[in-house]
Amino acid sequence: MRFTIQKAVSHPGIFTQRIRRQWSRDVTIILFLLPSVALFFLFVVYPVIQAAHYSVYRWNGLGSLADYIGFKNYQALFQDPIFLQAIKNNILIAVLSLLLQLPAALLLALLINRKMPGRTFFRTVFFLPYVLAPVVTGLIWSFIYNPSNGLVADLLRQFNPGATPPAFLADTRTVLYAIFVAICWQYFGFHFVLYVAGLQNIPAELIEAARIDGASSRQATFYVTLPLLGSTIRLSVFLSILGSLQYFDLIYVMSNGGPVNASETMATYQINYGLQRFALGYGSAVGVIMFVLCFAFALLYQRVIMRQDLSGRPAL
Amino acid sequence: MQVAIKRQWSWLPAFAVCCVVATIILIPLIATFSGGLRTNGELLTAPFSIPRTLHWENFGRVLAAGSPFWGEIINSLLTVVGTVALLLTVACPAAFVLARISFRGREVIFNFFLFGLLFPLTVAVLPLYITIRSLGLLDSLWGIILPQVAFALPTTILILRNFFRAIPIELEDAATIDGASRPVFFWRVLLPLARPAMSVVSILAVVSSWNNFLLPLLVLTDQSQWTLPLGATQFQQQYATDWASVLAFITLAMLPAILIYLIAERQIVAGLTAGAVKG
Numbered sequence: 370m371r372f373t374i375q376k377a378v379s380h381p382g383i384f385t386q387r388i389r390r391q392w393s394r395d396v397t398i399i400l401f402l403l404p405s406v407a408l409f410f411l412f413v414v415y416p417v418i419q420a421a422h423y424s425v426y427r428w429n430g431l432g433s434l435a436d437y438i439g440f441k442n443y444q445a446l447f448q449d450p451i452f453l454q455a456i457k458n459n460i461l462i463a464v465l466s467l468l469l470q471l472p473a474a475l476l477l478a479l480l481i482n483r484k485m486p487g488r489t490f491f492r493t494v495f496f497l498p499y500v501l502a503p504v505v506t507g508l509i510w511s512f513i514y515n516p517s518n519g520l521v522a523d524l525l526r527q528f529n530p531g532a533t534p535p536a537f538l539a540d541t542r543t544v545l546y547a548i549f550v551a552i553c554w555q556y557f558g559f560h561f562v563l564y565v566a567g568l569q570n571i572p573a574e575l576i577e578a579a580r581i582d583g584a585s586s587r588q589a590t591f592y593v594t595l596p597l598l599g600s601t602i603r604l605s606v607f608l609s610i611l612g613s614l615q616y617f618d619l620i621y622v623m624s625n626g627g628p629v630n631a632s633e634t635m636a637t638y639q640i641n642y643g644l645q646r647f648a649l650g651y652g653s654a655v656g657v658i659m660f661v662l663c664f665a666f667a668l669l670y671q672r673v674i675m676r677q678d679l680s681g682r683p684a685l
Numbered sequence: 686m687q688v689a690i691k692r693q694w695s696w697l698p699a700f701a702v703c704c705v706v707a708t709i710i711l712i713p714l715i716a717t718f719s720g721g722l723r724t725n726g727e728l729l730t731a732p733f734s735i736p737r738t739l740h741w742e743n744f745g746r747v748l749a750a751g752s753p754f755w756g757e758i759i760n761s762l763l764t765v766v767g768t769v770a771l772l773l774t775v776a777c778p779a780a781f782v783l784a785r786i787s788f789r790g791r792e793v794i795f796n797f798f799l800f801g802l803l804f805p806l807t808v809a810v811l812p813l814y815i816t817i818r819s820l821g822l823l824d825s826l827w828g829i830i831l832p833q834v835a836f837a838l839p840t841t842i843l844i845l846r847n848f849f850r851a852i853p854i855e856l857e858d859a860a861t862i863d864g865a866s867r868p869v870f871f872w873r874v875l876l877p878l879a880r881p882a883m884s885v886v887s888i889l890a891v892v893s894s895w896n897n898f899l900l901p902l903l904v905l906t907d908q909s910q911w912t913l914p915l916g917a918t919q920f921q922q923q924y925a926t927d928w929a930s931v932l933a934f935i936t937l938a939m940l941p942a943i944l945i946y947l948i949a950e951r952q953i954v955a956g957l958t959a960g961a962v963k964g
Contacts, residue, residue: 393866395788397782397868398782401779401781405775408838409835412813412832412835415816416813417812477702477703477706480699481699484696485699494710494711495706496954497946498710502896504898504917505917509713512716554713558710562954615807617807617898636807656811660809
């Protein structure tokens with residue numbers, strides 16, 4: 370230590386050089402980070418904070434925030450059967466996804482994880498809908514469900530000519546399930562691709578070893594492959610639930626929450642009852658509830674279920 | 686012998702299942718395209734037979750001069766170009782600093798960005814709308830581009846940072862010895878090496894910008910600024926009885942996305958899985 374100080378003093382050039390280098394490092398850090406941090410703060414973090422702020426006011430979006438009403442917006446929300454229905458719909462979509470969409474994606478990934486003709490073609494096709502705009506998917510499926518010229522109506526007419534074709538999107542009992550089919554069509558490919566990537570990381574020797582030890586191919590799948598795929602499955606469940614809480618585009622196009630609010634989700638409710646009715650405080654409260662639900666779920670899930678997958682990574 | 690044959694054909698059931706699923710995926714797309722080639726009368730009587738004469742005039746009507754399609758596709762393209770250019774400009778330097786310079790608070794800033802992975806736009810879209818309005822960016826494509834860049838930052842920085850980290854320190858030492866400062870090293874050495882990672886994040890941004898709907902719906906009320914997804918819904922509402930034209934419009938609107946996907950499938954898949962797994 371003494372030595373370096375002496376050296377630095379006796380060679381003032383090195384000292385100033387080091388300061389200059391330190392200074393140029395700090396300037397680089399600041400100049401390089403600032404634009405990103407500023408944009409991220411202004412358009413992502415600040416709105417989230419503002420949502421909490423607006424949500425305790427009655428505010429039409431114009432004029433100043435004057436009408437402070439405390440938690441009345443939240444009270445009103447939890448007393449509104451339409452909003453409760455919206456939450457229920459979000460949960461129903463999440464549950465259906467877990468029960469149908471993800472197992473189907475997993476099964477297909479397992480099927481395709483072997484030598485067979487057309488593998489790349491199938492992979493390309495399965496993932497294709499995911500890159501389409503949800504709006505486009507919504508329009509396509511509106512056409513397919515259309516009672517006068519849609520595919521479903523036409524198919525039913527083939528079997529039962531003369532019957533009035535059902536209007537799935539106009540019936541409160543079927544609308545959400547009809548939308549769910551479109552959701553699966555668009556999103557299962559994403560989970561499929563996650564599983565395929567996960568499967569490729571499992572060394573083939575492990576499966577071979579199990580087979581040599583006398584395991585049937587089903588046993589090898591259940592006792593070797595699936596446990597090793599655990600972290601991927603847990604991740605895909607996580608992303609699926611998080612996504613289910615936020616559907617907007619597809620539903621907006623196919624039913625806009627109707628008929629009679631049967632397919633309302635939190636996101637469509639936020640727009641239909643917040644923005645469209647100039648109740649921005651009220652709408653922001655919906656945003657805050659979504660935020661809290663997502664955050665609580667993410668925290669809980671990562672702490673409890675994904676704990677073993679995240680070791681070595683800073684926790685949120 | 687029999688075992689060999691059995692083994693040789695053991696993929697058949699899996700193949701059959703995949704064929705069925707592929708058909709289910711493709712039928713809506715084919716029906717949309719072929720629906721655009723019919724008259725509305727044909728759509729009513731036999732929407733899914735093979736069309737006898739191809740009515741390209743539906744496509745002609747969508748593409749005719751004076752149709753809103755052209756303006757909308759140009760707006761969509763401008764938004765995509767602006768988003769990708771700005772995203773790379775701000776995210777590359779940030780990812781570089783977060784990857785290769787150690788300083789106090791680095792992990793805090795990085796986690797601050799990672800936090801954004803959890804919350805897509807939907808959650809705070811109303812206050813975001815107010816923010817955009819108070820910046821005077823309503824009915825401007827910048828009102829779409831800037832938030833899109835902000836929301837793309839977490840994934841982008843994550844992917845780029847991982848890439849920058851993997852570049853050996855010896856390279857930086859060599860550059861330093863040759864007298865290169867950090868910014869010079871970044872610009873002359875790192876960025877040219879990072880082209881694959883940059884193409885991955887660019888393509889992801891292209892796809893999500895091209896498909897974005899909620900933000901344009903709120904921000905762009907002036908029809909001359911509309912992007913394609915907005916135009917598609919409007920077109921469908923306006924021509925609700927003319928499904929043939931609507932289907933032609935939808936086909937044309939999704940064609941660029943499909944083309945990009947077929948060209949860059951590898952990058953898209955790699956980017957999405959990397960973003961998801963590491964997040």
